[in-house]
Amino acid sequence: MENYITLTIDNREVTVPEGTSILQAAHKAKVNIPTLCYHEDLCVAGNCRICVVEVEGSRTLTASCSTPASNGMVIHTSSPVVRNARKDIIALLVSEHNTQCTTCYRSLNCELQSLAAEYNVDNTRYLSVLKPNIQVDRSSWSIEKDDSKCVRCQRCVRTCSELQHVNAITVAHKGKDMKISTFMDLPLNEVVCVNCGQCVIHCPTGALTERRYYDDIWEAIGDPNKHVVINTAPSVRVALGETLDYPPGQRVTGKMVAAMKKLGFDSVLDTDFTADLTIMEEGSELLLRLKKAFRDKENVALPMISSCSPGWVKYIEHMYPEHLDNLSTCKSPQQMFGTLAKTYYAHKIGVKPEDIVSVSVMPCAAKKYEANRPEMKASGFQDIDAGLTTRELGRMIRQAGIDFGKLEDEKFDSMMGDSSGAAVLFGATGGVMEAALRTVYEIVTGRPVPFKNLNIMAARGLEKIKETSILLKGCKPEWDFLEGVELRVAVAHGLKNARTIMEQIKRNESPYHFIEIMACPGGCIGGGGQPIPTNDAIRKKRIAAIYAEDEGKEIRKSHENPEIVQIYKDFLPEGPLGKKSHKLLHTHYTKRNRY
Amino acid sequence: MKLSLKKVDLILGSYSNEEYKILFEMLSRNSDEILKDLIESGLKGRGGAGFPTGLKWKLCAEAVSDDKYIICNADEGEPGTFKDREILDRVPKRVLAGMALAAKVTGAAKGYIYLRAEYSFLVNKLQKELEEFHKILKSNNIKFNVEIFMGCGAYICGEETALLQSMEGKRGEPRNKPPFPTTTGYLGKPTVVNNVETLVSAFMVCRIGPEEFKKLGIQGSSGSKLFSVSGDTPKPGIYDLEFGLSLAEFVDEFGDGDTKAVQVGGASGFCVPRKKFNETTIGYRGGLTGDSLPTGGSMMLFNSSRSMYNILRNYLDFFAEESCGQCTPCRIGCQQLKNGIEAVKKGEKDPEYLNQLLKLSDTMKITSKCGLGQSVANSFSSIVTNFTEEMIY
Ligand SMILES: Cc1cc2nc3c(=O)[nH]c(=O)nc-3n(C[C@H](O)[C@H](O)[C@H](O)COP(=O)(O)O)c2cc1C
Ligand code: SF4
Ligand code: SF4
Ligand code: SF4
Ligand code: SF4
Ligand code: FES
Numbered sequence: 001m002e003n004y005i006t007l008t009i010d011n012r013e014v015t016v017p018e019g020t021s022i023l024q025a026a027h028k029a030k031v032n033i034p035t036l037c038y039h040e041d042l043c044v045a046g047n048c049r050i051c052v053v054e055v056e057g058s059r060t061l062t063a064s065c066s067t068p069a070s071n072g073m074v075i076h077t078s079s080p081v082v083r084n085a086r087k088d089i090i091a092l093l094v095s096e097h098n099t100q101c102t103t104c105y106r107s108l109n110c111e112l113q114s115l116a117a118e119y120n121v122d123n124t125r126y127l128s129v130l131k132p133n134i135q136v137d138r139s140s141w142s143i144e145k146d147d148s149k150c151v152r153c154q155r156c157v158r159t160c161s162e163l164q165h166v167n168a169i170t171v172a173h174k175g176k177d178m179k180i181s182t183f184m185d186l187p188l189n190e191v192v193c194v195n196c197g198q199c200v201i202h203c204p205t206g207a208l209t210e211r212r213y214y215d216d217i218w219e220a221i222g223d224p225n226k227h228v229v230i231n232t233a234p235s236v237r238v239a240l241g242e243t244l245d246y247p248p249g250q251r252v253t254g255k256m257v258a259a260m261k262k263l264g265f266d267s268v269l270d271t272d273f274t275a276d277l278t279i280m281e282e283g284s285e286l287l288l289r290l291k292k293a294f295r296d297k298e299n300v301a302l303p304m305i306s307s308c309s310p311g312w313v314k315y316i317e318h319m320y321p322e323h324l325d326n327l328s329t330c331k332s333p334q335q336m337f338g339t340l341a342k343t344y345y346a347h348k349i350g351v352k353p354e355d356i357v358s359v360s361v362m363p364c365a366a367k368k369y370e371a372n373r374p375e376m377k378a379s380g381f382q383d384i385d386a387g388l389t390t391r392e393l394g395r396m397i398r399q400a401g402i403d404f405g406k407l408e409d410e411k412f413d414s415m416m417g418d419s420s421g422a423a424v425l426f427g428a429t430g431g432v433m434e435a436a437l438r439t440v441y442e443i444v445t446g447r448p449v450p451f452k453n454l455n456i457m458a459a460r461g462l463e464k465i466k467e468t469s470i471l472l473k474g475c476k477p478e479w480d481f482l483e484g485v486e487l488r489v490a491v492a493h494g495l496k497n498a499r500t501i502m503e504q505i506k507r508n509e510s511p512y513h514f515i516e517i518m519a520c521p522g523g524c525i526g527g528g529g530q531p532i533p534t535n536d537a538i539r540k541k542r543i544a545a546i547y548a549e550d551e552g553k554e555i556r557k558s559h560e561n562p563e564i565v566q567i568y569k570d571f572l573p574e575g576p577l578g579k580k581s582h583k584l585l586h587t588h589y590t591k592r593n594r595y
Numbered sequence: 596m597k598l599s600l601k602k603v604d605l606i607l608g609s610y611s612n613e614e615y616k617i618l619f620e621m622l623s624r625n626s627d628e629i630l631k632d633l634i635e636s637g638l639k640g641r642g643g644a645g646f647p648t649g650l651k652w653k654l655c656a657e658a659v660s661d662d663k664y665i666i667c668n669a670d671e672g673e674p675g676t677f678k679d680r681e682i683l684d685r686v687p688k689r690v691l692a693g694m695a696l697a698a699k700v701t702g703a704a705k706g707y708i709y710l711r712a713e714y715s716f717l718v719n720k721l722q723k724e725l726e727e728f729h730k731i732l733k734s735n736n737i738k739f740n741v742e743i744f745m746g747c748g749a750y751i752c753g754e755e756t757a758l759l760q761s762m763e764g765k766r767g768e769p770r771n772k773p774p775f776p777t778t779t780g781y782l783g784k785p786t787v788v789n790n791v792e793t794l795v796s797a798f799m800v801c802r803i804g805p806e807e808f809k810k811l812g813i814q815g816s817s818g819s820k821l822f823s824v825s826g827d828t829p830k831p832g833i834y835d836l837e838f839g840l841s842l843a844e845f846v847d848e849f850g851d852g853d854t855k856a857v858q859v860g861g862a863s864g865f866c867v868p869r870k871k872f873n874e875t876t877i878g879y880r881g882g883l884t885g886d887s888l889p890t891g892g893s894m895m896l897f898n899s900s901r902s903m904y905n906i907l908r909n910y911l912d913f914f915a916e917e918s919c920g921q922c923t924p925c926r927i928g929c930q931q932l933k934n935g936i937e938a939v940k941k942g943e944k945d946p947e948y949l950n951q952l953l954k955l956s957d958t959m960k961i962t963s964k965c966g967l968g969q970s971v972a973n974s975f976s977s978i979v980t981n982f983t984e985e986m987i988y
Contacts, residue, residue, distance in 0.1 A: 046771040047921040049962045060961040060969065066771035081961075088958040092927040125951070127938060129930045152926065171766055171921075174749060176930045178920025 005071040010078065022064035023051060026077060033077050034086065034118070036093075036111055037153035038065040039202055040535050041521070042162055048153050049089050050115065053077045061085055087119045095126040098134070098148030104206045105395075109532055111204035112151055129176070139187035141369040142195035142211055147179055150207035156180060156199035163521055164495040166315065168193035180207075183595050192318050192595055196311035196495070196519045197365025197389075197528015210365045210529060213386040214396050220357040220385075221264040228357045229267040229345070230260055231337050231416070234275060235363040235427030235524035236390045238545035242531035242538075243394025244404045249541030251549055254409020259397050261410060267349075270412045271360060272419030274333040274340065275426045275435070277567070278308060279558035281585055282330045282432075283440045284576035286514055287479075295481040301325035303490075303505065303512040306432050308332040310370035311519030311528070313589065315495050320502050321591035329586040333426065334360045334367050335376055337416065338383030339584045344571045345416055357385045361393045363427070363527030366519065378584045389529025418563040421550035428546045429493035429523030430459030430466060433516040437470060437489070438557045444472055444479040454556055459491055460547070462522060462536060465500060466491040467512070488512045494521040600844040601837040603811060603819045605803075606795050607685055608835075614688035615731050618695055621801050622737065626656065626700045629801060636805035637817040638797060642668055642753075642790030643860070643891035644966065645879045648797055651787055654777035655701040658785035663703035665694050666762075666781065666788045669710045670746050670753035673861035674913065675893035678821040679791040681833050683710075683717055686795060687724045691741060693794025695732070696801060697787050698739045706741040707781075709758050712748040750917035754965050755788040757919065768919045769965035792821055792892070813839030816878030826858075826895040827851050842867055842875040845894065853898040856981070861893035862910040863970035866903070868981040903982040904940060908933060910974050918967055925968025928959040932975055936986055946987045949979055 003018040007025060014029040021044070026033050037048035046066030055062045056074040061082065064075075076082060094116055101107045115121075134148040154171060157180060161167045168191050172181035182191045200208045220226045237253040246252065260268045285304065292298040307313055307328040316327060331339070337360065342353035360367065364387070370376065371384035388396075397404055412418070422438050425431030434456045441449045448454060449470070458468035467490040475483045490512045492501045498517045504510045520527045525542035526534050555561055572580050621629065633649030640646045655663060667690060671679040683690060694706045710717065725741055732739055744762055746752055752761045756770035759781050780786020789797075796818060800808045809817045816838035825831045828849045836845075846854045858866050859877065867875050897906065911933035920926045935952045938944040956972035963969045979986055 044771065045921075046964060047923070049923050049964065052962050063771070063964070068773065085958050085962050088955060089923050089962060092923055092931065092955075095931065096927050126931050126955075127934050127944075129927060129934060152920070152923075154921070171768075174751070174767075174920045175914075175916045175918040176920070176926065178918075178926060 005069060007069050007071065007073040007075065009075045016069060018068075020069050022053060022055075022062065022067050022069045022073070022075060025069040026053075026064060026075075031077055033064050034115060035065055036115065036151065036204055037155060039155050039158075041202065042155060042158040045154050045158065048151065050086055052082060052085055054079050054082050083119070087121055090115050090119050090121045091125040093151050094121055094123045096129050097151070098130055098146075099123060100149075104149070105209050105212065106206035110206060137188055138211065139189040140193065140195060140211065141189070141372045142197060142365040143188055143193065143200060144209050144211050145180075145188060146207050146209070149205050150180055151205055152178060152180065153204060154180070155202045155204065156208055159198045159202040162496065164194070164196060164198055164519070165499045166192055166194055166196075166495060169199065192593075194311045194314040194318070194495070194519065195366040195369040198520060200365060200528050201530060201532050201534050210389050210391070211368060212392055213368070213388060214392050214399075217359055217386055217388070217396070220359075225355060226357050227266045227349075227351045227355055228264075228359060229269055229341050230265045230359045230361060231269045231271045231274075231334075231341075232256065232260075232361040232393075233271045233334070233363055233427065233524060234424045234431075235527065235530070235542065235546065236361050236393065238427065238525060238542045238549065239363065239390050239530050240394055243391055244397060248538040249545045251545045252404075253549070254411070255404060255407040257412055258407040258410040259402050259404060260393075262402055262407070263396060263400055265359070267413045269337070269341075269416045270419050271333045271337055272423035272426070273416045273561070273563060274336040275423035276420050276558035276561045276564050277336055277585070278330055278333050279422060279432075279435050279439050280564060280568075280576045281581060282306065282328050283436050283443065285328055285330060286436065286440060287443065288577060290482060290485075290513065294485065303510055303515045304328055306516045308426070308432060309366070309517065309519045310364070311366035312495065312498060312517045314366065314369070314592070315498065315519065316502070317590055317592045318594055319499070320506065323502065323505060324589045324591065326505065327589060329588065331585055331587050332367075332370065334362060334387065335370065335383055335587070336585050338371070338376070339378045340416060340567075342379035342381050342383060343584065344567065348415060353379055353381055358383065359386050359388060360384055361388045361390065363390050363524040363530045364520075365389065365528040367529070375587060391529060391531060394531070415563065418561055419553075420558050420561045421553035421556035422558045423561070424546055424549045424553065427524045428460070428543045429462070429518055430456075430491045430516065431523060431546065433489055433491050433514070434459045435558055436514070439559050441470060441472070442557065442559070444475050444482055446476050447474070448557070453551070455547075459489075460543075462539065462543075464492070464494070464497045487514070489514045489516070491516045493518045493523050493526075495519055600840045600848055603835050603837055605799055605811070605819050606682065606689075606792065606821055606835050607833075610686045610689070614692055615728070617802060618692040618798070619735055621696060622699055622735075629696060629700050630656070632801055632805045633797060636800040636808045637815070638793070638800055638808070639816070639879055640790055641792035641796060641820060641892065643673070643863070648789065648793055651777060651789070652697055652700045654775070655703075655785045655787045658778045660785050662705070662782070662784045663701050664781045664784060664786040665697045665701065665703045665706040666758070666786060667694055667706065667708045667791055667794055668753060668755065668758060668788050669708055669714065669791050670758060671711050671714075671791075672750040672753045673863065673891050673893055675825050675858070675861045675895045676823045676891055678823045678833050678892050680714055680717070682791050682795055682821070683714070683721065687721060688728070689795040689798050690791055691724065691728045693789070693796075693798040694741060695737070695739055696797060697789065697794065701785070701787055703787070704738050704740065706739065707744045707762065708741065709744050709746055709752075709762065711746045715745065718743060718745075749919075750913075751919045751967060754967065757965070758788065759786065768921045771964070811837050813876075813878055820892060822892050822894050824849050824894045824896070827854065827898040827901070828896045838878045840877050841873065842877065843872040845877070846872055846896070849894070850896055851898055854896050855899045855901070856897045856903065858893070858895040858897070858906075858974070860891055860973070861895070862913055862974055863967065864891075864893065865973050866977040866981065903978050903985045904936065907974065907978045907986075908936060911936070911971075914967070914971050922964040922968060924959045925963045925971070928955055928963075928968065929971060931955060932971065936979075939986060949983065949986060953979060
């Protein structure tokens with residue numbers, strides 16, 4: 001049984017379970033205490049000291065995030081001594097800071113900036129102790145690191161180690177020289193960083209940002225000789241609104257399409273189309289592996305693991321290179337899209353592939369890196385020219401002065417713009433699994449998956465690792481070797497949970513046939529390119545929007561998407577896993593070091 | 596209240612080969628009795644913070660866990676202290692005896708000596724001592740094993756939770772408290788961290804009894820303490836002095852006739868100017884009239900040839916380097932104080948700026964995460980307010 005304690009916060013009594021921090025107790029009492037190093041996704045650090053409060057009888061102020069409330073405490077959260085102390089601390093942070101709000105990407109979405117505004121702090125109180133000659137690290141395709149805007153809250157460090165188990169960034173040096181650094185202070189592109197961008201969405205300031213490409217895109221749009229196509233990932237439509245003053249969980253698909261047309265893209269297409277295509281290829285690959293294992297008794301790498309999350313792909317390349325055979329060889333939907341844009345699509349509309357600029361909008365920072373992987377040139381050109389984040393698209397819409405709220409809904413352009421509800425699911429953890437099962441089960445049995453409304457609830461939600469199984473019964477004759485097989489699957493999101501799955505595989509104890517892994521907590525809706533803040537409450541709202549989008553679709557299975565049927569007929573006549581598919585839609589992986 | 600300066604010889608004196616024999620006599624007593632003696636004696640930690648030792652052991656004893664640890668803090672990094680080195684060199688058996696007592700009382704089976712990296716020359720000697728110690732423990736059927744852990748060279752690692760972090764192979768950064776080490780210490784297990792001298796004192800309390808011990812010192816600060824005397828003095832060195840001595844007497848004894856200030860407690864302690872020698876006594880705070888100053892044992896005398904500005908700037912330099920850097924008030928505050936006094940000295944800032952800096956040091960005192968940042972204000976405000984002219988001209 002839980003013990004309860006009662007305390008007084010700003011003259012209000014509040015009762016909370018023992019072990020509750022003062023900060024949480026204050027939230028319960030509807031008292032807001034400012035924070036900076038605190039992030040609900042992460043363990044408590046207690047280092048910024050912004051959240052200090054006065055506890056009667058205590059010699060010093062008390063950090064409310066890191067101190068458990070105790071019975072009978074009398075707390076003042078906004079007394080003059082508290083406010084003065086906070087103001088002083090903010091002034092100190094400003095004195096160490098390269099304050100450039102006029103040009104800063106995080107301006108108006110920056111926790112330091114809003115604290116300084118709230119406490120009316122200017123930069124005249126103290127001398128500047130900003131280190132001279134801080135170089136911005138732009139070595140990575142995905143992440144920019146500008147130490148001159150770092151408040152040393154260590155949220156990034158905790159993210160990279162607690163959520164992602166990567167530990168690419170750590171704290172180096174002490175005292176005045178303390179900073180966030182990498183192994184041996186190497187540039188980000190030379191260390192184990194998997195470009196997931198989770199550190200970016202957990203950073204309170206402009207110290208960590210995605211590398212931005214929108215200037216290049218404006219240029220391409222303005223170039224009459226270029227045909228610029230854009231495609232947007234499933235999870236962008238449920239989050240973009242947040243960058244444009246909508247509440248979390250609001251779907252803005254139609255307005256988003258309209259805005260992109262207004263921005264001047266020549267064609268507005270949908271990554272969901274290639275998500276459906278991924279299901280066709282990946283589902284077939286799974287079945288092929290199962291056939292080899294069950295019918296031909298061949299030694300084949302199982303479980304098969306999904307490969308659409310480039311942060312995850314780089315993680316396994318670094319951490320478990322001996323298990324690369326378990327990865328599906330399918331490219332991610334973004335890369336399938338890029339290849340097809342410069343082959344299938346280019347041919348159909350009669351534009352030379354070298355004149356096509358293909359842009360994708362992703363919830364992700366790692367997609368930028370993925371687009372630049374040297375092997376991603378199956379079309380003969382760089383398949384994806386630029387990957388934008390949800391945030392960058394929001395920024396472009398603002399830059400163009402578009403009144404987003406007033407836009408009329410529009411539809412994606414055709415040929416690679418249609419999609420099923422299954423494709424939309426890709427945006428949430430468990431979605432690839434659900435989409436794949438909807439198709440695989442039907443291929444094998446000729447019947448739809450035996451779940452109400454096709455909804456596979458066991459794959460949904462924010463639980464760390466989800467597992468389920470589905471019995472294959474009444475198989476078609478060509479799949480009779482799977483009769484009675486219990487297809488076991490698991491879903492993990494966040495690389496920490498991926499590690500648990502991988503350790504199981506390493507010990508040869510994995511009971512699964514197919515595993516979906518996404519690098520980011522919550523899947524793509526919680527991706528490193530999504531609006532800031534992202535936390536569990538917001539993740540849940542975005543996820544709910546994904547499922548609503550799926551349910552609102554007429555077609556809910558990838559193999560029933562008419563444009564999918566058409567592309568296999570017109571362009572990939574050998575069907576999934578055919579020679580052409582292999583050349584264009586599948587890839588290979590690279591073993592990497594662990595540091 | 597005038598107290599006379601009494602030299603005693605409790606910690607280092609009458610050391611013999613009988614130490615372990617005496618220890619075993621004590622170990623045959625029951626734990627509650629030992630604890631009672633300790634609490635009765637009023638012994639407080641000698642590492643600087645002055646936490647009651649008996650209570651610390653009691654809290655750890657009450658914590659429920661299969662594994663508990665006793666850690667001897669021999670990181671001795673406070674500028675101007677060198678008494679722990681002396682203790683480990685001259686009376687190591689007593690340190691180990693203190694650890695064994697703590698182990699008995701708390702139920703710990705494992706101990707560590709966290710030894711300052713610069714003291715590696717002591718390792719051989721300590722290893723030999725440990726061999727003997729373990730042999731004797733074994734023959735008496737006592738399960739307690741002590742290892743030496745070499746420190747990492749950072750001053751902050753002397754802070755008990757940073758010390759634990761560094762022992763766990765992590766970055767030496769102080770942890771949030773609570774939880775305290777007595778419940779959540781090394782590897783998350785209940786742990787007693789005691790200063791070298793505290794452990795010896797605890798052993799001596801049990802040896803001479805709390806009554807005898809309390810005859811030394813004054814109310815609230817019982818016993819005697821080793822002081823590391825340095826600076827402008829004809830007789831620098833280690834002295835075992837009774838608590839409650841007045842600074843005036845101290846300066847009479849150790850000064851060179853021209854003492855203008857004494858820094859009590861090292862860089863994180865207080866600077867006392869000549870005019871306050873009479874009203875200042877040395878002991879833990881509370882229960883005394885006038886100023887009473889706690890100290891880890893460092894007493895540094897300055898004569899009139901010294902520039903208090905330079906002294907303060909050196910301290911601030913030290914803190915700006917040795918802060919772990921994790922928390923805002925300490926990391927940036929130390930730099931601001933240092934740059935600030937430099938700017939005032941150079942005339943780039945008005946003398947009034949010193950008031951802003953004094954306020955800042957107050958903020959650091961009440962908002963910093965650990966004792967380092969909290970105590971920078973001690974030397975800063977005592978030097979700046981008592982020697983304001985020296986800061987400006
Ligand atoms: C910055 C800092 C440095 C410290 N360094 C030491 C040290 O070198 N040796 C020590 O015994 N205690 C040091 N302490 C105090 C320890 O945190 C802790 O209070 C002490 O080891 C407890 O032992 P005691 O109760 O026996 O005094 C330091 C504290 C701080 C804040
Ligand atoms: S990080 Fe924040 S405070 Fe700093 S320049 Fe950018 S917006 Fe301004
Ligand atoms: S992008 Fe991901 S892997 Fe790279 S430093 Fe940030 S959190 Fe770590
Ligand atoms: S980079 Fe961002 S998250 Fe990391 S310590 Fe600096 S401000 Fe905090
Ligand atoms: S007060 Fe200083 S030494 Fe202590 S935790 Fe804060 S930065 Fe580190
Ligand atoms: S939010 Fe509590 S110390 Fe940073």
